[in-house]
Each structure stands twice: as structure tokens, then as C-alpha cells.
Amino acid sequence: MTITSPPAAGRAAPPRRRNRTGLAGWGFIGPFLAVFALVFLAPIGYSIYLSLFQDRLIGGTTFVGLDHYRQAFEDAQFWSGFGRVALFLAVQVPVMLGIALLVALALDSGRLYGKNFFRITVFLPYAVPAVVATLMWGFLYGSRFGLVGDINRTFGVSLPDPLSPGLILASIGNIVTWEFVGYNMLIFYSALRVIPASLYEAAEIDGAGQWRVITAIKLPAIRGALVIATIFSIIGTFQLFNEPSILKSLAPNAITTYYTPNVYTYSLSFAGQQQNYAATVAIVMGVITMIVAYAFQLRGMRKEA
Amino acid sequence: MRTKVVRHTLRGAGLVCAAALALTACSSNSSSDSGSDGGAVSASALDAALNKGGTITVWAWEPTLKKVVTDFEAKYPKVHVNLVNAGTGDKQYTALQNAVQAGRGAPDVAQIEYYALGQFALGKSLQDLSKYGASSLSKQYSPGPWNSVSLNGGVYALPMDSGPMALFYNKKVFDKYKLKVPTTWDEYVSDAQKLHAANPKAYITNDAGDAGFTTSMIWQAGGHPYTVNGTKVSVDFGDAGSKKFAGTWQKLLSDKLVAPITSWSDQWYKGLGDGTIATLAIGAWMPANLSSGVPSASGDWRVAPLPQWQKGQTASSENGGSSLAVMKSSTKQDLAYGFLKFANAGAGVQDRIKGGAFPATVADLNSPTFLNTPFPYFGGQKANQVFSASAKNAVTGWQYLPFQVYANSIFNDTVGKAYVSKTTLSSGLKSWQDASVKYGSEQGFTTGK
Numbered sequence: 001m002t003i004t005s006p007p008a009a010g011r012a013a014p015p016r017r018r019n020r021t022g023l024a025g026w027g028f029i030g031p032f033l034a035v036f037a038l039v040f041l042a043p044i045g046y047s048i049y050l051s052l053f054q055d056r057l058i059g060g061t062t063f064v065g066l067d068h069y070r071q072a073f074e075d076a077q078f079w080s081g082f083g084r085v086a087l088f089l090a091v092q093v094p095v096m097l098g099i100a101l102l103v104a105l106a107l108d109s110g111r112l113y114g115k116n117f118f119r120i121t122v123f124l125p126y127a128v129p130a131v132v133a134t135l136m137w138g139f140l141y142g143s144r145f146g147l148v149g150d151i152n153r154t155f156g157v158s159l160p161d162p163l164s165p166g167l168i169l170a171s172i173g174n175i176v177t178w179e180f181v182g183y184n185m186l187i188f189y190s191a192l193r194v195i196p197a198s199l200y201e202a203a204e205i206d207g208a209g210q211w212r213v214i215t216a217i218k219l220p221a222i223r224g225a226l227v228i229a230t231i232f233s234i235i236g237t238f239q240l241f242n243e244p245s246i247l248k249s250l251a252p253n254a255i256t257t258y259y260t261p262n263v264y265t266y267s268l269s270f271a272g273q274q275q276n277y278a279a280t281v282a283i284v285m286g287v288i289t290m291i292v293a294y295a296f297q298l299r300g301m302r303k304e305a
Numbered sequence: 306m307r308t309k310v311v312r313h314t315l316r317g318a319g320l321v322c323a324a325a326l327a328l329t330a331c332s333s334n335s336s337s338d339s340g341s342d343g344g345a346v347s348a349s350a351l352d353a354a355l356n357k358g359g360t361i362t363v364w365a366w367e368p369t370l371k372k373v374v375t376d377f378e379a380k381y382p383k384v385h386v387n388l389v390n391a392g393t394g395d396k397q398y399t400a401l402q403n404a405v406q407a408g409r410g411a412p413d414v415a416q417i418e419y420y421a422l423g424q425f426a427l428g429k430s431l432q433d434l435s436k437y438g439a440s441s442l443s444k445q446y447s448p449g450p451w452n453s454v455s456l457n458g459g460v461y462a463l464p465m466d467s468g469p470m471a472l473f474y475n476k477k478v479f480d481k482y483k484l485k486v487p488t489t490w491d492e493y494v495s496d497a498q499k500l501h502a503a504n505p506k507a508y509i510t511n512d513a514g515d516a517g518f519t520t521s522m523i524w525q526a527g528g529h530p531y532t533v534n535g536t537k538v539s540v541d542f543g544d545a546g547s548k549k550f551a552g553t554w555q556k557l558l559s560d561k562l563v564a565p566i567t568s569w570s571d572q573w574y575k576g577l578g579d580g581t582i583a584t585l586a587i588g589a590w591m592p593a594n595l596s597s598g599v600p601s602a603s604g605d606w607r608v609a610p611l612p613q614w615q616k617g618q619t620a621s622s623e624n625g626g627s628s629l630a631v632m633k634s635s636t637k638q639d640l641a642y643g644f645l646k647f648a649n650a651g652a653g654v655q656d657r658i659k660g661g662a663f664p665a666t667v668a669d670l671n672s673p674t675f676l677n678t679p680f681p682y683f684g685g686q687k688a689n690q691v692f693s694a695s696a697k698n699a700v701t702g703w704q705y706l707p708f709q710v711y712a713n714s715i716f717n718d719t720v721g722k723a724y725v726s727k728t729t730l731s732s733g734l735k736s737w738q739d740a741s742v743k744y745g746s747e748q749g750f751t752t753g754k
């Protein structure tokens with residue numbers, strides 16, 4: 001839908017009035033801009049400023065220009081953390097969104113008994129704070145006193161330790177999936193609810209089956225929601241922090257101080273007193289996240305067009 | 306969880322600031338509010354500040370300080386001490402680092418372990434206590450702890466306790482499986498094998514990779530991996546002492562004879578209580594933690610001297626132990642030092658000994674009352690005799706890095722691999738060495754091996 005503006009030539013507005021409109025506009029947007037600058041632009045600007053300096057235990061603060069950025073690009077620890085979240089993104093996000101989509105479609109199909117109960121149950125984990133959820137799962141994963149340990153003892157089996165270095169990423173993936181399936185399901189479900197019923201009626205008249213309805217009507221209609229949910233997940237994955245940093249106390253040898261880029265920034269600045277380099281890593285990671293999310297958005301929207 | 310603690314503390318600090326403002330507003334004397342280095346502060350000025358009163362915040366996790374605070378407030382009714390547990394060890398250092406970096410929210414007094422003092426003193430977060438005449442207290446403390454608080458010609462904290470190592474063992478378990486209390490580390494390994502063979506659920510000890518434990522063990526074995534000389538720092542885990550430790554401990558790790566349980570976790574306390582963790586080689590500050598953390602095992606545990614690397618020797622080392630330091634950012638340093646003196650050189654020392662803490666003060670270490678105190682938790686054993694002997698036998702010449710907090714934080718990235726994979730302990734130590742050296746040179750130290 002486009003709004004056609006009246007041709008300007010027809011009625012030439014007095015220039016004075018136009019100026020006043022402009023000023024009034026700034027007045028309305030001013031409070032927003034002030035807050036935006038304070039909480040958004042200023043911290044980013046300060047981080048960039050920080051990243052150009054180096055504060056050393058011996059020698060104090062010196063200006064180092066772009067040295068930290070050069071260092072970040074050659075930093076094996078940073079890139080190993082990045083590789084880990086990239087792998088996480090490639091595996092966990094599709095699984096999580098797939099499950100969320102299935103659940104949303106099932107709820108929307110109208111064939112489910114106790115729909116409201118089911119919906120709230122799936123959504124409930126999202127209401128559990130991430131810290132609590134991780135602690136809870138950490139105890140379940142415990143191979144000594146946790147659920148895994150109990151299963152091992154009761155059935156005399158020896159399940160692989162979910163907190164071992166080889167499995168811990170999958171274990172984290174499981175926690176994150178558990179936490180966020182409900183949230184994504186709700187996004188998809190609400191998008192499905194606004195599809196006009198007349199489309200379904202038309203499909204029924206044309207003799208389309210459920211599968212056909214899903215692929216030809218429902219999925220195209222919620223593509224926007226899919227794109228948004230994916231972008232949220234990309235950002236969330238690149239910022240993975242809570243789960244690994246809490247599980248670290250249970251599995252200190254499996255989760256390194258550079259396990260994900262965010263964990264790395266945290267340990268750089270708080271254990272290593274390298275706030276400046278930490279700011280650099282944060283900026284680099286922010287830019288990468290922006291690029292990936294934007295690229296995905298462009299791609300997603302092009303398909304829609 | 307951690308953020309919550311910090312937030313609480315910040316709020317607390319805000320209240321303190323408000324109280325401080327109120328106080329300064331109604332007093333004309335502002336000597337106790339100076340945050341600068343200033344000149345010497347006399348004892349009478351200190352007393353005046355204490356009698357005038359005010360509120361100070363203390364960050365510490367040491368449980369016996371509660372009683373000290375009560376008595377301190379009783380003696381100086383106008384001083385209010387806000388005792389905050391901001392986390393144990395590195396968790397508190399993180400919070401402290403945050404507060405220092407942010408420029409506010411830091412406490413007036415902080416508990417800092419000896420290994421971490423260098424990092425905070427070097428980062429200019431701590432007040433040099435020389436201006437209060439702290440140097441004259443040197444003879445009151447045993448040399449190890451005093452050595453740790455005197456850095457770069459200043460005194461950056463007062464020793465609170467010390468941690469001469471001893472072997473805590475569960476006598477019930479030892480009796481049940483007819484084990485002999487080990488006097489050498491070789492005997493320790495064979496006890497570990499016998500115990501685990503007799504009861505696959507029981508382990509001689511727990512170790513999931515602990516930097517403080519590892520360095521203390523190397524210390525006892527006569528290793529000197531760290532050499533610090535001003536801004537010249539070298540790290541070498543290839544020396545004889547480090548190799549001795551790595552060789553013996555590797556046997557325990559390879560045969561899975563140590564429980565992979567992290568210390569201070571719920572599982573750990575549980576294991577200490579039910580006999581599945583049979584011994585602990587740890588500092589003499591442990592009794593207070595045992596009686597409060599594992600009350601159910603009262604009477605089961607005993608204390609023995611640390612096993613030796615060579616039969617017949619009496620070598621020992623320090624494990625942990627902490628001091629109280631005055632933060633440079635504090636606006637009430639006089640009050641803060643008054644508290645330090647009370648807690649670590651005054652009446653507070655007795656309070657803490659009664660609570661089960663292990664002193665760093667010579668007079669107490671040698672006093673017959675102290676040495677002959679029976680510990681009901683250890684079945685009436687006069688455990689202080691073991692600890693006191695250990696304090697005297699600590700191998701001399703040990704040094705920590707001036708950035709030991711960071712080095713310890715990456716211990717599990719490097720040496721930790723030996724606990725969960727085929728990496729050996731010695732190659733883990735080598736990567737720890739490399740990472741520490743790398744950080745040191747990034748921080749401007751002259752580094753070597």
C-alpha cells in the first residue's frame with residue numbers, strides 16, 4: 001500500500017509554516033534522540049575510544065591505534081570461540097526453529113486436544129530465568145549425583161558424560177533449545193493466527209489437503225516471522241554467555257575462558273584487566289553479528305518480494 | 306547470580322555514601338575522609354577517627370569475621386561495619402576489579418589472598434599502609450605471610466591468617482579399609498589405589514584442576530616456577546620440583562584415583578561428609594570450613610603432617626591464606642585501618658582463633674594455649690601442633706606472579722586439559738607457562754624462562 005501525497009505544485013504551502021513543522025518534529029523526536037544517544041551511541045563511541053588504547057600493568061595507558069584490531073584478527077582464541085558459536089548457529093538454530101515451527105503448526109491446525117494447556121506448557125521454559133534453567137540442567141547433567149548419574153546407577157549403564165569437553169556444546173544447545181522453543185513458537189503461532197480464514201476456505205474448495213495448505217498458504221504467510229525469529233536467534237547465538245559461564249563452575253576443564261566470544265570478552269576484562277582489548281573484541285564481534293544478521297535479512301526479504 | 310550480588314553491594318555502597326555524606330555534613334574534622342596518600346597518621350589521630358565513628362564496608366568471605374565485627378562495634382560504638390560476602394576468592398576479585406574500574410562501589414576494606422595481593426597492589430588499587438606505621442608490626446607476624454604483604458617497599462595489607470598445609474584425613478575411612486596414614490607421596494598413591502580398589506565409589510581425594518593446590522604442591526616439592534624481580538618475570542615449570550609433582554600426580558590422574566569433583570561444590574561437601582573423599586591436602590584454615598560445611602562428619606577427621614617427597618623430611622608449604630587490605634578509593638581509610646588493626650593485630654585475632662581460624666601472628670602460633678587447644682571436630686586432637694610445625698617448615702623462597710589472579714584464571718584452559726583428556730600434566734603445565742609468559746609480556750613485563 002502506498003500513500004500518494006498531493007502534488008506539491010497544486011497548493012504551494014507558505015515556507016514559514018513548513019519551517020515550524022520541522023521544528024515541531026525535532027521537538028517530538030528530541031527526547032528519543034537524547035536517550036538514544038545516551039544509552040546507545042555513547043557506549044558504542046566509548047568502546048571504540050577504549051579500543052584504541054592499551055592499559056598495561058607496567059607502563060600504564062598508551063595510544064595504540066588499530067593494533068588491537070590487528071591482534072584480534074590474529075587471535076586464535078577469539079576465532080576458536082567464534083568457530084564454536086558458528087557451529088552452534090549452524091546446528092542448534094535450525095533444530096530449535098524447526099521444533100518451534102512444528103509446534104506452532106500443530107497448535108494452529110486446530111486438531112490438538114487441550115491446546116491452551118499445551119501452548120502454555122511449551123512457553124513456560126522461556127519464563128524460567130536463564131541462570132536458573134542452566135543450574136537446573138547442570139544438576140540433571142551431573143554424572144555423579146544428577147539425573148545422568150541416577151540413570152547410570154539404576155540401569156547399570158554408563159551414559160557419556162554430558163559435561164565432558166566433547167559433549168558440552170551439545171548439552172548447551174539442548175538447554176538453549178529448551179529455553180527458546182516456546183518463545184519462537186509464540187512468534188510463529190501469532191503470525192499464523194492472522195492469516196485470513198477466507199484463504200483456508202478457498203483452499204478447501206479447491207480441494208487442497210493439510211500439507212498443501214501448509215506449504216502454499218501458511219509458510220509463505222509467516223515468512224516475515226521466520227526471518228525475524230532467525231535474526232533474533234543469530235544475535236542470541238553470537239552472544240552466547242549465560243549458559244557456558246554458569247556451566248563453567250560445574251565443568252571448569254571443559255569450558256575455557258575463551259569458549260564463546262562473549263565469555264572471552266568477559267575474562268579478558270575481568271580476569272585479565274584488559275578492558276581495552278575486550279572492547280575491541282566486542283566491537284569486532286558486534287560488526288560480524290550485524291553483517292551476518294543483515295545478510296540474512298536481505299536474503300530473507302528478497303525471497304518474499 | 307554474580308550480578309545480583311554486585312548489585313546488592315552497589316546498593317549497599319550507595320547507602321554507605323549517603324551515610325558518609327550525612328556524617329561529614331555534621332562534623333568539622335575531615336581528616337578521616339581523606340582518600341589521598343597524605344602524610345603519616347598518628348595513633349592518636351586514628352583513635353580520634355574511631356571515636357568519631359562512621360560506616361565502613363568490608364568485603365570478605367572469612368566466616369570468623371562476623372564475631373570480630375560484633376566486638377569491634379562494641380568497642381567503637383560509633384563505627385558501623387557493613388560486612389558483605391561478595392563471593393569467595395576470584396569471584397570477589399572480579400567484583401572488586403569491576404568496582405575499581407568503575408570508580409565507585411568498591412568497599413573500604415577487602416579480604417585478599419596472598420597470591421592476589423601483587424596484582425591489586427601493582428594495579429594501584431590498594432593503599433600503602435606504611436603511613437600508619439604498619440611496618441613496625443613486622444615482628445608480630447610469621448615471616449611467610451609478612452613477606453607476602455610487603456611489596457615494592459610498602460605494606461599493602463595486614464596478614465589475617467596463614468595456610469600452612471597439612472593432610473586432613475577421614476580416620477573412619479582409613480580404619481575401615483585398614484589404610485596407613487601416608488608419610489610420603491608414594492605411600493599416598495598406594496593408599497589411593499587400595500582405597501579405590503576396596504570401594505570404587507571412594508577416592509583418596511578430589512581434584513578437578515585447582516591452580517592454588519597445584520602451586521602449593523610444587524612449592525612443597527621445592528619447585529620455584531616463578532621468579533619475580535621487579536618488572537622481570539620468568540616462569541619455568543620444567544624445574545625439579547614441578548617435575549616431581551607432575552610425575553606423582555599424573556599417576557593418580559591416569560588411573561582415575563582422584564574424584565573429578567570441584568572443591569567448594571555441593572558434591573564436594575557431600576563427599577567430605579560421606580567418606581567418598583578420604584583426604585584433603587589443604588591449608589590450616591580448613592577446620593572452620595569443615596565444622597561449618599560438613600557438621601555431620603564431626604569426629605571422623607584427623608590432621609597429619611603433609612606427606613613428604615623424600616622420606617624423613619618435614620618440608621611444607623602455604624596454601625591460600627589471606628589478608629585484609631584498605632582500598633585506595635576508600636574515603637574512610639583511617640577507619641578502615643582501625644578495623645584492620647583490630648581484626649588482624651588486636652583483639653580480633655583471638656576471636657578468629659576461637660572460631661577456628663589459623664593465625665599469622667607469631668605470639669599466637671607459639672602460645673601454649675593455642676598449641677594445646679583440643680579440636681572437638683577432630684576427636685579432641687590438638688591439631689594446632691601439626692599446623693604450627695608446618696608453618697615453620699614452609700620451604701623458603703617461593704614467589705607468586707604479580708598477575709597470579711589472571712594466571713590462575715587460565716589454569717583450567719591449559720593444565721585443566723590433563724584432567725579431562727589424554728594431555729599430560731607436564732604438557733599442561735608447559736602451556737600454562739607459555740600463556741602466562743605471553744600475558745606477562747603483553748602487560749609490559751620483561752619475561753623469560
